[in-house]
Amino acid sequence: MRLTDLERQVIQQKVLQILGTAARVFLFGSRLDDHAKGGDIDLLIEVTEPVNNPAELAAKISAQIMRALNGRKVDVLISAPNLTRLPIHRIAAQQGICL
16 A cells, blocks of 8 residues: 555544544555555545535545645545445445555
């Protein structure tokens, strides 16, 4: 996994601040490959409660993490009981590593 301990802590802290302890964060995509270079940080965030504005929530989480990580690009997928589960959600859940 190509995240430092500090990057993992920042991601966990920001998600905790915004969503609380019920949220689980998974890293997926190119950052799982230790031999790859570059790439954004792809996160799947699972919540147990319905989400009213998933795009707004994902943008808020992404922006806060990006600021804390000095502009590193962060993509966020939200998985909640009231949201349609797309193929990317399945792939992220299968391949992702829980932070």
